[in-house]
Amino acid sequence: MLTAIAIAVDGLGFAAWLFLSSVGLTLIYGVMRILNIAHGGFYALGAYSSAWAIGLYTATGSPVAFSFLLIPLAALIAGGIAGLLVERGILKFMYGRDEVLMVLVTYAVFLILEDVTKLIWGTESYIAWQPAFHFGTVEIVGIPYTVYKFLIIGTALLVGLSLFLVLNKTRVGKLLLVVIEDREISSALGINVTLFFSVTFVVGAILGALGGAITAPEISVSPGIGAEIIVLSFAVIVIGGMGSIGGAMIGAVIVGFARAASVHLYPPAELFSIYLVMAAVLAVKPYGLFALAESRKI
């Protein structure tokens, strides 16, 4: 029973983190058909800038409560700038090319971002634990959990809900759905598809950076976190069906619980349980659980 509750809480925690880290990826894929490996780079940028900013801020001895504002701010600035530069500087010239080619392009961008991160922040690790412990811990059946973990879960729900509302209830969101449905027709109808692409990419990048920024207080931010998160996010969005935001949520929950279960029941399996689940899902549903239906264009 104790283990079951621990798995449930940890699973939710993992799921929230995974959802925040991968929702930008699925958004970009859904709209632009770009499987963005550089997403890992945005995540790392977000994590570094948030850890760095919190470190600077707490060194001044100011109240920790305000450091929470630094997390979304860091994500907004780091993700926004990087996303805009990548989209305007590189991807703009590549639209309409093959999907696989775009994977390779974004892989190249990922490599570049990895080193840019190292050049800006060096190779040592950053630790910004203050926000994570600011609200203390709560005990659930005797196991202490930081309140921060529940804040992350809340943020994930909030992000998911706002994306859902924006996409389905606003004019911009409905136009975006039209662009997803058919790029050519929508531009013929007078929708500025390029602008939608740019905005989507930047929003996706900011979401990726937010995933990193919000995790930064819980981990030691060091080189290589981008490479780690990108494979996890792939697993999440592939399970859910690429391009589907609801799918990303389900995928995050499945992967999160798979990982939490293996951590508590059989720790050596932690690293590969995720991919095992992914392979199993794909063997049954080749394009994920909630893949967008696609008409075959010959």
Add this chain to the structure above:
Amino acid sequence: MTKHLDRTEIGLLVALPLLICIAFVLPKWIVNYVHVSMGTGLVALGVMIQMRAGLVSFGQGLYFCVGGYAAGMTGKFLGVTDFFVLLSAGIAAALCLSFVLGFLLRRYREIFYAMLSLAISMILFGLLSSTEELGSTDGFNLPTASYFGWSPTGETARLTLYTLTCFIAIGCAIALNRFLKSRVGYVNEAIRENELRVEYLGTSAHNAVHLTYVVAAVVSAIGGVLWALPLGHVDPEMTNWTTSGQFVFVSILSGTGNIAAPLIGTFLLEIIRVYAVELSPNTWQLILGSVMLFTIIFLPKGLWSLITSKQKSSKKIGASAPKPGE
């Protein structure tokens, strides 16, 4: 079959004695780089032959690792040190694994193929990283190879292994060249162009992809064994996706035009890496990424196209060769 050798094969056969000769002429450290890059070059070849079918494997490190680990485990647990037994162990392991996994992967194309191959290689990464018997993330050491009971030491051992590696690498390259010119090789190109039409013409695209996958796996495993033996060490990094990414990088850079291109490309990359890491360790990936971007944008058929485009343009102006991945 007594097919005539084509120019590439003649070139490779000419290169073989040269390659062996440099072991006695060039400084030892360069020879060592040539040696290990023949191993990794074979894996890049494995990526390249899949690219001919329009399939990008982001998990070719899987078989690189399977080859290395199979050879290592045969040495570690069975106490075998014979080079040919170790090599056969690597090949056999890759053959079995790829044959089974092929049934899953042959159903996928494009990014799904890339993602799934990546996921499978990461399963192995996770498995190996948490297996203490195999040294977890540190890996373990391989024995020094012996040859039919003859176990040389020191310089002799190094040169013997090097010479054998040259023979095997060139042999694999020629075999793969034949493979690309075989029926399946041409079917693969057709799959890249239009899979549906291939099926209408009565050929099974699934079988062709499956066969290509197995061939690529075996070549990569041979590469893994040839890479692991001179270094005498294997670790799970071999199957991490970043390693696989480098193989993809080499294939993109050198292009799918010629079988020799990935081998040369791997060596050049190794040499550039040595200097780049020494001069500025934190910009190595930056250079790598930028070169890759420029290659994709300006030389979609890879660096090899710089050599061939001159020959072609004199024959046929504006040859409408399809770009890779179109």
